[in-house]
Amino acid sequence: MRRHAVAYGLLSAGALLTVFPFVWMVVTAFKPDSEAGAMTLDLWPSAWQWENVTRTFQVAPFALYFYNTFAVAITVTLSVVATSLLAGYAFANLRFAAKNVLFLLVLATMMIPFEVALIPNFLIIRGLGWYNTYAALIIPWCANAFSIFLVRQAFLGLPKDYFDAARIDGCGHLRFLLRVAVPLVKPTLVTVALFAFLGSYNALMWPIIVTSDKDMRVVQYGLTVFWGEGGVRVNLLMCASAIVILPTVAIYFAAQRYFLESSLSAGIKG
Amino acid sequence: MNEWFGLLGIVIASASILALRQPLVAILDSVLERLDSRFERQVWCRQSDTAMAVTLLFPGLGILAVFGFAPLIYALYISLFDTRAGAFAGPGNYVRAWHDPEFWGGIRVTIYYAIGTIPATLLLSFGVAWLLFRIGRGRGFFRTVYFLPYVTSAVAAATVWRVLLRPHSGYVNALMEALGLPTQLWLIEQRGVLHLLTNGWIGPEVGPSLALCCIIAFDIWHASGFGVVIFLAGLTAIPRELEEAAIVDGARPWQVMTRVVLPLLSPTVFFLAIVSAIKAFQAFNSFYALTNTARSTDTQNLVIYIYSQLYESQNYGYGATVAVCLCVAIVGLTLVQWRVLGRWVHYE
Numbered sequence: 001m002r003r004h005a006v007a008y009g010l011l012s013a014g015a016l017l018t019v020f021p022f023v024w025m026v027v028t029a030f031k032p033d034s035e036a037g038a039m040t041l042d043l044w045p046s047a048w049q050w051e052n053v054t055r056t057f058q059v060a061p062f063a064l065y066f067y068n069t070f071a072v073a074i075t076v077t078l079s080v081v082a083t084s085l086l087a088g089y090a091f092a093n094l095r096f097a098a099k100n101v102l103f104l105l106v107l108a109t110m111m112i113p114f115e116v117a118l119i120p121n122f123l124i125i126r127g128l129g130w131y132n133t134y135a136a137l138i139i140p141w142c143a144n145a146f147s148i149f150l151v152r153q154a155f156l157g158l159p160k161d162y163f164d165a166a167r168i169d170g171c172g173h174l175r176f177l178l179r180v181a182v183p184l185v186k187p188t189l190v191t192v193a194l195f196a197f198l199g200s201y202n203a204l205m206w207p208i209i210v211t212s213d214k215d216m217r218v219v220q221y222g223l224t225v226f227w228g229e230g231g232v233r234v235n236l237l238m239c240a241s242a243i244v245i246l247p248t249v250a251i252y253f254a255a256q257r258y259f260l261e262s263s264l265s266a267g268i269k270g
Numbered sequence: 271m272n273e274w275f276g277l278l279g280i281v282i283a284s285a286s287i288l289a290l291r292q293p294l295v296a297i298l299d300s301v302l303e304r305l306d307s308r309f310e311r312q313v314w315c316r317q318s319d320t321a322m323a324v325t326l327l328f329p330g331l332g333i334l335a336v337f338g339f340a341p342l343i344y345a346l347y348i349s350l351f352d353t354r355a356g357a358f359a360g361p362g363n364y365v366r367a368w369h370d371p372e373f374w375g376g377i378r379v380t381i382y383y384a385i386g387t388i389p390a391t392l393l394l395s396f397g398v399a400w401l402l403f404r405i406g407r408g409r410g411f412f413r414t415v416y417f418l419p420y421v422t423s424a425v426a427a428a429t430v431w432r433v434l435l436r437p438h439s440g441y442v443n444a445l446m447e448a449l450g451l452p453t454q455l456w457l458i459e460q461r462g463v464l465h466l467l468t469n470g471w472i473g474p475e476v477g478p479s480l481a482l483c484c485i486i487a488f489d490i491w492h493a494s495g496f497g498v499v500i501f502l503a504g505l506t507a508i509p510r511e512l513e514e515a516a517i518v519d520g521a522r523p524w525q526v527m528t529r530v531v532l533p534l535l536s537p538t539v540f541f542l543a544i545v546s547a548i549k550a551f552q553a554f555n556s557f558y559a560l561t562n563t564a565r566s567t568d569t570q571n572l573v574i575y576i577y578s579q580l581y582e583s584q585n586y587g588y589g590a591t592v593a594v595c596l597c598v599a600i601v602g603l604t605l606v607q608w609r610v611l612g613r614w615v616h617y618e
Contacts, residue, residue: 007401008408014398015415018491022418024441025430039439041448064273070280083330096323106331109338113552115573116597119580119590120341120348143333172306173322178299202423204555209581220425224559227429234433241426252421256414259421264503 029239036235056239065222073200079142080196088151110145136210147192154188345590353587363591376572382478384550386486395497403505420495428559479568504538533616540615
């Protein structure tokens with residue numbers, strides 16, 4: 001402990017700098033209006049104004065934003081898990097023509113930056129008549145190459161004997177997938193689900209582009225327009241930010257192991 | 271009020287699926303059994319699993335084809351059109367980009383941003399990971415803290431930074447005043463940071479603006495946790511015997527670092543350098559959330575420029591042209607990094 005005093009000092013200083021914006025956010029969220037807007041170094045509010053939370057929900061329709069966000073993010077997450085499970089299994093365990101070519105094509109989409117597809121995708125969505133609909137927010141994100149790749153790698157790691165044994169017992173591919181393969185690759189599936197959920201929850205550019213209706217806004221977009229529409233009430237703005245941050249931080253603390261593993265499995269990408 | 275019922279509905283639906291998962295799996299099981307036997311009966315399935323493969327691949331690959339592949343070709347196609355006039359323009363859009371100062375300004379901002387964020391993020395996260403690796407107790411706690419910004423949405427975190435950096439009543443300017451330093455305009459300061467630091471010796475248009483530096487600082491803060499976790503995993507994977515052997519042979523701490531640790535860690539550095547370069551060229555959320563109501567060319571990177579061509583000018587053809595250029599830049603940069611850094615990477 002003693003000989004690491006310098007290390008602990010540096011790490012603590014860095015940690016303080018890292019969390020300071022969050023601490024300031026939470027404290028300011030509950031300040032009375034007069035104190036929140038003032039130029040001051042005082043952190044602590046003279047009185048904790050808890051009703052700022054209800055006020056935030058009254059000033060902007062955050063309940064609606066959350067409903068949109070969760071409806072979209074949960075659908076996207078389930079769909080990504082389903083599509084990558086099926087495609088990953090096909091690439092790992094089935095025999096069919098042109099398998100390697102198809103898999104290379106899937107990998108190639110991983111290299112295409114999102115921006116180059118932005119304008120064409122917007123035109124495709126508009127051409128399909130999906131502008132301002134949930135379909136536009138959900139369907140383009142229901143499959144991605146990286147998730148298919150991760151699930152395929154996990155399936156390749158399973159011993160072939162498992163399938164042969166199940167086969168002898170009269171189990172087909174689909175039942176094997178459900179009963180044997182899925183339970184064995186659960187950590188990978190959780191990782192895929194986390195990536196999908198966070199990606200959808202934190203998305204900003206795509207919702208701005210394919211929706212204009214106020215009723216279709218998701219939380220991230222809602223937060224950026226709140227700056228103008230809320231008349232810059234600093235305490236309510238911070239309250240809104242805290243509310244937006246809360247779900248992901250809650251998931252982070254609940255599933256920390258998977259979080260760290262998922263950022264590590266991103267390492268396979270290189 | 272409806273949206274509250276909707277949220278409640280989502281919670282109830284998720285809870286009931288979780289509670290009923292065993293009977294649901296049982297139902298699914300019998301359905302799949304029937305499907306399986308139907309696939310088996312297909313005569314042309316005896317030799318390969320083509321019928322099943324097509325069924326399993328269709329949903330995922332269908333979406334990838336429509337929203338992943340087709341757009342790439344479509345982008346190249348519409349970049350040849352003046353979409354506002356509805357006429358074929360050939361290479362016209364590319365010529366226009368060549369002569370467009372805003373396009374070059376976007377490239378300049380993108381490059382400043384990449385140079386500002388990548389080395390700093392790598393060094394900082396390596397330093398933190400190294401310290402975390404050295405200390406025994408509290409490693410998990412500090413790792414949790416340092417990773418925290420990375421899991422929060424960039425938009426929400428940027429909103430906090432934006433309030434902290436407000437020119438008139440922001441906390442940072444209050445701090446500057448308390449320390450006797452001149453207050454700054456921060457995110458709306460268009461003058462170059464070198465101009466401000468040298469008291470006007472260097473022209474205001476040279477180098478990145480102070481606003482851009484604030485965005486860079488924000489992203490270093492926001493993204494370093496990712497590097498810390500990756501570096502820490504890399505450091506933990508290094509066999510301790512190698513370091514100990516070097517120390518026994520009389521290597522100094524600095525030599526252990528440069529001759530043993532860094533070469534063994536080079537695949538991690540290589541991976542992080544490539545990923546963060548790609549991310550730097552694609553940055554949007556932090557730029558948008560930190561400056562959206564006060565945008566000016568000094569904080570407009572190529573992605574924001576593409577976005578404004580699409581969203582504000584409805585100039586699809588020209589926007590696609592800029593996007594194609596960005597795509598070429600990203601692929602080119604990745605290949606160069608692969609060549610240059612790849613030679614230095616040490617694989618066991």
